[in-house]
Structure formats: structure tokens, C-alpha cells
Amino acid sequence: MRRIFVLVFLALAVTYVANAYAEQPRLATFHETATVLVDQKLSNNVTASISLQTTSLQEFQIPKELDAKIHNDTNVIAVIITNEDQCVLGVQDRVCVMINVKRVDSEGPVQEAQQKAKTSGDMIIGDIDKFLGFDTKFHSAFIHYDDSANQVLGTEGQVSGRDTVSAVYVMPFQSSDYLFNTLAGDLIPSQIRGMGGFYDVAQKLAKDDSARVTFTILPKGQISYMQLKVAEKYPDSARQMSEVDPLKYFKVDELKRSEYYKAGFFPLNSIVHVVILPQDQSTTATANSIIEKTTTGNQTVPASLESSGYFFDSNSGKKIDAMYLYGTTYSANSNDLKISFPNSALASSPISIGTTEIIILVVIGAVAAGAIVYYLKGIKSR
Incomplete structure (x- = not known):
């Protein structure tokens, strides 16, 4: 009975959002994030992960x-x-x-x-x-x-x-x-699981023998930040790379968003996050689709939430940090998600750097880090 009530509650909530906010940018409590870390500096590993995150006890029961x-x-x-x-x-x-x-x-x-x-x-x-x-x-x-x-x-x-x-x-x-x-x-309620998206990719990734699963509950005030993550490491494969195709590591031809978000405009709830720690700090990354930047309150933010493409928080230096936003679309293919970062002078040995620069964190406490960061930087519902 409790599960039936929850499913009805979710259906009513989604219907309400669809009617009231169909054209407005919204931020739901349920997030899906695909992350690829290319570490050429220290470990020479590529790590791919899918994270499902929420603060709602209806979505993580x-x-x-x-x-x-x-x-x-x-x-x-x-x-x-x-x-x-x-x-x-x-x-x-x-x-x-x-x-x-x-x-x-x-x-x-x-x-x-x-x-x-x-x-x-x-x-x-x-x-x-x-x-x-x-x-x-x-x-x-x-x-x-x-x-x-x-x-x-x-x-x-x-x-x-x-x-x-x-x-x-x-x-x-x-x-x-x-x-x-x-x-x-x-x-996770069967209704959300049945809506596919990154959940299906996580389920497929978990079938690999080298994949590992982590579930975390982080209490903060009166709420709990919860994350279910599947990660897989590809050892000794980063330094020869000059291009990263996230779909290669997730073993899919396209990365579809959950149908959970078709009830309205939720541009920040599905994010592909690519982080590259290049050997050569003069390396500049580029992609086929790039979202232009604008400044709001002394913060750099995407100029448009309707457009699909990569927003580069940094495209050179010690860390290349890019987030792919779907805009009004619901799927992304290899051509959309590839990032090129040709090395002008490959180093023969790892560069010695500080701990904070070599550990790229999945920010559990923020719940879908990219979405929260963008909101904190000044993007508001329109």
C-alpha cells in the first residue's frame, strides 16, 4: 500500500509540474550524472561512473x-x-x-x-x-x-x-x-526505474566484473543527500589519449535522459561531466557543440539553458572541466559528447602536483554538483 501511495504521489507531482511549469527551467530533486575522469598526471587511469542522486525519501525510499x-x-x-x-x-x-x-x-x-x-x-x-x-x-x-x-x-x-x-x-x-x-x-520506485535514462546505463555498467557500486547517505540538517553510484576504472589508458568519447566507457551508442524529465523543462538534472588532468598544461580542449558563456554577478554561467552542448568551466591548464547540458533535447550521441585535447608536448613522466589537484570528487553533499553549482552561480528560473 505504501508503494502504491508513493507511485500515485509521484504521478500527481509530475502531472502538476507538466501543467504549471512546462516552459520554465526547473530543478527536480532527482538527478542523473555521468562522469568521466581522464587522469594523465598521476594514475594514468580513466574512470567512468553513473550517479543517481536525490534528497527525496519518495525517490530513494x-x-x-x-x-x-x-x-x-x-x-x-x-x-x-x-x-x-x-x-x-x-x-x-x-x-x-x-x-x-x-x-x-x-x-x-x-x-x-x-x-x-x-x-x-x-x-x-x-x-x-x-x-x-x-x-x-x-x-x-x-x-x-x-x-x-x-x-x-x-x-x-x-x-x-x-x-x-x-x-x-x-x-x-x-x-x-x-x-x-x-x-x-x-x-528506487519501479516507476522511476522504468523511465530509463542513466539508470539503464548504470544497470548495464554494473554487469562488468570490474565495476563497483557505492551507496551513500549524507545527513545534512533535516534532509538526507543520497547517491547510488556505479563506477568502472580503465587502468593505464589515459596518457595516450588526445580525445575522449564518454559513450565508449558507458558502452552505449547514445546517452538518453530519463523520461522522468519529460514532464517539464529540467535542463540541469541530466549532466555529462568530463574532467581531464592533462600532462601538458598548454593543452586546449574543444568539442563539436559548445555553449557560450556569460557573466552574472561576477560568475561565469552558460548563456543559454535551451542549447545543448558543453559548458567549459575550464578548457586548459591543470584541469579541463566540462559539463554537457542537454538543453531541450533528450539524447546525446558520440558526435555530441566527444572532447578533443591534442597534446603539444607529451610529458615522459607524471607531473608532481598537490593532493587537491589530483583527487576529483563526486560531490555527494551537493547532489548533482553541476546543477547546484549553476544555480548558485546565478541561473534562475525564467
Whole structure:
């Protein structure tokens, strides 16, 4: 009955938006983001990921009781479920559930910080196991002294960075295909799953043996930022590249938006994000379709939300950062999404750079980073 009510609620909400805001730019709570990171500087890897994100408990249906427990414990800063190869040191080939708390240096010895994390974790893990049908066992309370977990999980420092303590619970390894379908089936209403879009690509990507799945809950105030992500790494493949075709890594001929957005004009809810860390900082990137820039309140923003193409936040230097916006269209092909970045002088060895420059984060706390950034930069509904 609860699921039927939710589906009716979603249908009514979409119908209302269609009638009231058909021509107005809107920002929905549900976002889909496809990201490709080309790291020529350090790892020589290409990483592709699909993220589905929301702040709505109707769109990601975690039990209200679980959500309340997470928010009521002010020590908890994140809940992470992943089948990454090593969620923390000492854990291999397991599914991990991590309940993270922030450690304050003045709180006392290490043992007290670990016990605080375990106490918080023990209060929550039973609800997680019941909701998802897991049977986890406590493994350890792990203190993060550096940001290595961020590099593995692609998360913000507040999720698993320095001075974060994780109460780690484990169970036998599950394939990404199985884990993704378990999480998506329990979290996302069938109506949204049936509307395709990036969800279908994530489901296909999860079938690859080397793909990994991460689900994160990040409590902020009275709401929860939630993200379900599938990522796949292509080792030792970045430095010989002078062109990136995102569709190659997502193994599709075109990238379609979810039909969820056909109810109105939602130009910032589906984004293809390409980040390139080039060996040669004089490299300039270009694409077949580029959205012109304009300045609003001393901030550079896309001149049009109706046009499709790449908006380059930076097209040269230490980091090339581009976001493809669909405008009024609903699909993009290889010709639309390719980015060229010819190297004028390929370096023979990696360039030494700072940590903040080599870690490109999937910004869980922002929920669809590109869309939120654009709104904060001054784009308003018209």
C-alpha cells in the first residue's frame, strides 16, 4: 500500500509540474550524472561512473525510521555501502557497511573514538540489515588518518577523510550486478526505474566484473543527500589519449535522459561531466557543440539553458572541466559528447602536483554538483 501511495504521489507531482511549469527551467530533486575522469598526471587511469542522486525519501525510499535514527545521532556524518575492493585497510573482497562519525582530537584516546563509532554503528546497522536483507558482522572501528579512502570511493573528505572514524560491518562479497539491483530495487520506485535514462546505463555498467557500486547517505540538517553510484576504472589508458568519447566507457551508442524529465523543462538534472588532468598544461580542449558563456554577478554561467552542448568551466591548464547540458533535447550521441585535447608536448613522466589537484570528487553533499553549482552561480528560473 505504501508503494502504491508513493507511485500515485509521484504521478500527481509530475502531472502538476507538466501543467504549471512546462516552459520554465526547473530543478527536480532527482538527478542523473555521468562522469568521466581522464587522469594523465598521476594514475594514468580513466574512470567512468553513473550517479543517481536525490534528497527525496519518495525517490530513494529508505525507511523513515532509519532516516530518523541517522539524523537523531549527531555523531553520524555518513553511511556508506560498497563492494569496493578495499573499503578500509584490512578488508578485502567483502561488502562493507560503514557508519562514519567525526573524531575531535580533544575527545580523548584512540580507543574512545573507536568505541564512539561502534556505539553509533550498532544503533543503526540492524535497521540497515533488515531493510536490505543483509547479514553483516562487525569488523573493526577504523580511523582515517589520510584521504586514501576518498580516492577509492570518490567521496568528500567529510564522508571518509582525515579524522573520520568508520564503524565497519562486513558480509560476503556480492557482484556489482547483484548489489546494484538489490539496492536499486529496494530504494528506487519501479516507476522511476522504468523511465530509463542513466539508470539503464548504470544497470548495464554494473554487469562488468570490474565495476563497483557505492551507496551513500549524507545527513545534512533535516534532509538526507543520497547517491547510488556505479563506477568502472580503465587502468593505464589515459596518457595516450588526445580525445575522449564518454559513450565508449558507458558502452552505449547514445546517452538518453530519463523520461522522468519529460514532464517539464529540467535542463540541469541530466549532466555529462568530463574532467581531464592533462600532462601538458598548454593543452586546449574543444568539442563539436559548445555553449557560450556569460557573466552574472561576477560568475561565469552558460548563456543559454535551451542549447545543448558543453559548458567549459575550464578548457586548459591543470584541469579541463566540462559539463554537457542537454538543453531541450533528450539524447546525446558520440558526435555530441566527444572532447578533443591534442597534446603539444607529451610529458615522459607524471607531473608532481598537490593532493587537491589530483583527487576529483563526486560531490555527494551537493547532489548533482553541476546543477547546484549553476544555480548558485546565478541561473534562475525564467
